Amino acid sequence: MPKLTLDDLAKIREKTKRLTTIRVGGEYRAKVCVHMGTCGIAAGARTIMNALMKELEEREIHDVLLTNSGCAGLCSREPMATVEVAGQAPVKYVDLTEKKIKEIFEKHVLGGKIVQEYALGIGSEKTDY
Amino acid sequence: MEDLSLHILDIAENSIEAQATTIEIRLEENRRQDLLTLEIIDNGRGMDKKMVKQAADPFVTTKKTRRVGLGLPLLAEAARAANGRLDLESKPGKGTRVRATFQLSHIDLKPIGDIAQTLITLIVGYPAVDIVYVHKVNDSECRLDTKEIKSQLDGVPLQSPEVLKIIRTHIKEGLDQFKEAK
Numbered sequence: 001m002p003k004l005t006l007d008d009l010a011k012i013r014e015k016t017k018r019l020t021t022i023r024v025g026g027e028y029r030a031k032v033c034v035h036m037g038t039c040g041i042a043a044g045a046r047t048i049m050n051a052l053m054k055e056l057e058e059r060e061i062h063d064v065l066l067t068n069s070g071c072a073g074l075c076s077r078e079p080m081a082t083v084e085v086a087g088q089a090p091v092k093y094v095d096l097t098e099k100k101i102k103e104i105f106e107k108h109v110l111g112g113k114i115v116q117e118y119a120l121g122i123g124s125e126k127t128d129y
Numbered sequence: 130m131e132d133l134s135l136h137i138l139d140i141a142e143n144s145i146e147a148q149a150t151t152i153e154i155r156l157e158e159n160r161r162q163d164l165l166t167l168e169i170i171d172n173g174r175g176m177d178k179k180m181v182k183q184a185a186d187p188f189v190t191t192k193k194t195r196r197v198g199l200g201l202p203l204l205a206e207a208a209r210a211a212n213g214r215l216d217l218e219s220k221p222g223k224g225t226r227v228r229a230t231f232q233l234s235h236i237d238l239k240p241i242g243d244i245a246q247t248l249i250t251l252i253v254g255y256p257a258v259d260i261v262y263v264h265k266v267n268d269s270e271c272r273l274d275t276k277e278i279k280s281q282l283d284g285v286p287l288q289s290p291e292v293l294k295i296i297r298t299h300i301k302e303g304l305d306q307f308k309e310a311k
Contacts, residue, residue, distance in 0.1 A: 008295060009278065009281035013282055028133075036142055036250070038198075038199045038200045039141045039199075041130070041135050042135070042139075046138060046246055053249065053293055053297070058290075068250070084185055098170060
């Protein structure tokens with residue numbers, strides 16, 4: 001693989017070292033987990049993951065942790081992602097697209113406000129009295 | 130799965146599930162023999178003989194969230210459709226090697242797809258796992274080893290925006306150049 005030189009990496013290392021030391025101890029403002037089972041991958045989870053990486057890159061965000069996980073058992077609602085803002089309950093988002101995850105990133109991950117219309121389990125049942 | 134790069138991501142997820150710390154992905158295009166070979170080799174917990182036999186059965190899975198396991202059966206089907214086959218070798222405690230072969234010129238061979246996206250997804254999603262990627266076309270080879278990148282970064286996380294950007298563009302450019310040169 002050409003071009004990725006040791007110099008490039010050394011430069012980044014110097015530039016980001018300062019930022020990383022702030023973060024030691026795992027102080028993330030939020031965690032985003034993309035479900036990457038066979039079902040998720042077939043439905044487009046990789047696109048979701050890459051859209052999130054682009055958001056981190058373009059907005060230069062250092063305190064959001066991006067992870068993958070396996071199948072959560074809701075294969076028909078993939079692609080799915082779980083957003084966990086520090087100190088709050090995790091929220092699962094379903095039937096994702098690149099557009100939806102960008103909106104979720106902006107509103108929930110950065111803004112702290114759950115995007116209810118894309119979340120799992122809201123408005124799916126009615127209670128009859 | 131639309132293309133082979135998605136199959137690769139899927140099979141590598143199995144390796145991660147099996148607690149592999151190193152995953153080697155090898156893609157070899159041998160145009161003289163009209164043969165494409167994909168290998169995914171991990172050092173995960175491995176499988177015993179019985180499990181190896183069952184692994185290609187879609188109704189067998191180790192997962193508890195659902196009752197079907199389609200990753201390997203789908204890859205086996207993709208290989209069969211292109212006049213190839215799937216082979217599994219595994220030893221408990223040692224690891225697993227998945228090998229799929231395809232006829233390169235076969236009309237039903239799936240496109241290779243976006244390898245860069247697959248690699249970066251694995252690299253960022255599982256920073257503790259080392260990924261080695263080797264792509265061979267006839268006699269020339271291109272290689273990526275995350276161990277080398279990580280040792281240079283000296284503790285700076287792979288998820289830093291700066292690192293992400295440089296790794297993404299370099300993997301993509303590197304692969305594109307390699308493809309063009311061929």
